[in-house]
Amino acid sequence: MSDNLAIRKIIHIDMDAFYASVEQRDNPELKGKPVAVGGSRSRGVVAAASYEARKFGIRSAMPSVTAFRKCPDIIFVKPRFEVYKEVSQIIRNIFFEYTDLVEPLSLDEAYLDVTNNKIGLPSATLIAEEIRKKIFDSTALTCSAGIxxxxxxxxxxxxxxxxxxxxxxxxxEAMAFIETLKVKDFFGVGKVTAEKMKRMGIHTGLDLKNKSLGFMTKNFGKSGSFYYNISRGIDDRPVNPNRIRKSVSIENTYDNDLSDISHIETELEKLSESLETRLAKNKIQGKTINIKIKYADFEQVTRSKTSQYWLSKSTDYQPLWKEILLDERLVQKPIRLLGLGLSNLNTEEKENQGLQLTLEF
Structure with a gap:
């Protein structure tokens, strides 16, 4: 680890199978059963799976037809995002009882820096225990914590x-833990990268630590320096409560495949209006419009086009996605999912290094 850095106290809270757990909580008939939020037996994608479903190998982003094949008894439930948001806000309010340094990663997980916390408790472990209890008492949901x-x-x-x-x-304990950790279990190392490392004889954190910075950047590009540092216990990223999204997008999976160009344009116009509403709500503008297409055979492509002007209204960016659709190759196969998004936003990441103190855990 970096010797010149004092110790911070970071907690990562992750709700357990959040969407599915909310559904099981609100519908007792679903308790103990394999549940998939999103999709159906014949169409769509799983947004979340209960732990009972995960035992069958079902996971988020899996085509629902695959989930049904793996577990014929699976129960598909329509997502209720407004409910999930309400529960997430309750959880977030609990976090703020302890610190203002809360960095949400999604509705169901967040980092907390409790080095200097509001209640003056010196133990991050005790804080995590309190938070987990309060979340359960307030929502009847469980979560897991890393400190x-x-x-x-x-x-x-x-x-x-x-x-x-x-x-x-x-x-x-940090270095011993990292050295024995399998690289496939490193956060930030995906399946493809893990396989590449395996072919290079890199199986554990110790193997990773034994590689030079030059070797890592040569073989893994910008991510190489990140892997080099974390194998040494170095991660100086602050918990950033002002973390700003880099893109805004919306998508829809269709019960019937789209093949007619006019129908595709009609659906993209609907997505355009929904995207405009979301942009206006968050006061966001961007310069790059992105189209995501998933075909009936599950092949997926994305295309983008950038403007020199700020875009925020559907009338601003409709000409851009219509220009993308002029590529006839994009509509030669039936389409099951369309997505529309805006990136290159008028926002910037703000990095704030906080005071770091050595305290007991």
Whole structure:
């Protein structure tokens, strides 16, 4: 680890199978059963799966037809995002009882920096225990927590004792933990990268640590320096409460495949209006319009076009996506999903390094 950095106290809270758990909570008949939020037996994509469903290998982003094939008894439930948002706000309010340094990653997970916390409690472990209890008492839902000295270790720790568990990685334990951790379990290392590392003889954190910075950047580009640092316990990223999204998007999966160009344009116009509403609500503008297409055979493509002007209204960016659709190759196969998004936004990431103190865990 970096010797010149004092120790921070970071907690990563991750709700357990959040969407599916909310559905099981609100409908007792679903408790103990394999549940998939989103999709149906014949169409769509799984947004979340209960732990009972995960035992069959079902996971988020899986085509629902695949989920049904793996588990014929699976129960598909329509998502209720407004309910999930309401529950998420309750959880977030609990976080703010302890610190203002809360960085939400999604509705169901967040980082908290409790180095200097509002209640003056010196133990991050005790804070995590209190938070987990308050969440359960307020929502009847369980969560898992990881506690350590940086984001990488806290995030990794929160997965170890899931569901409804907690893991502390103490400062003096960090390097031993990292060196024995399999690279496939490193947060930030995906399946493709893990396979590439495996072919290079990199199986554990110790193997990773033994590679030079030059080797890592040569073989893994910009991510190479990140892997180089985390294998040494170095992750200086602050918990950023002002984390700003880099894109805004909306998509829809259709019960019947789209093949007629006029029908495709009609659906994109609907998505355009929904996107405009979302942009206006968040006071966001952007310069790059992105189209996502998933075909009936599950092949997926994305196309984008950038304007020199700020875009915020559907009338601004409709000409751009219509120009993208002039590529006839995009509509030669039936389409099951369309997505429309805006990136290159008028927002900037703000990095704020906070005061770091050495305190007991």
């Amino acid at each position: 350590s000295i940086n984001k990488f270790l806290a995030k990794t720790a929160s997965d170890i004792n899931k569901p409804n568990g907690m893991k502390l990685i103490k400062p003096e």
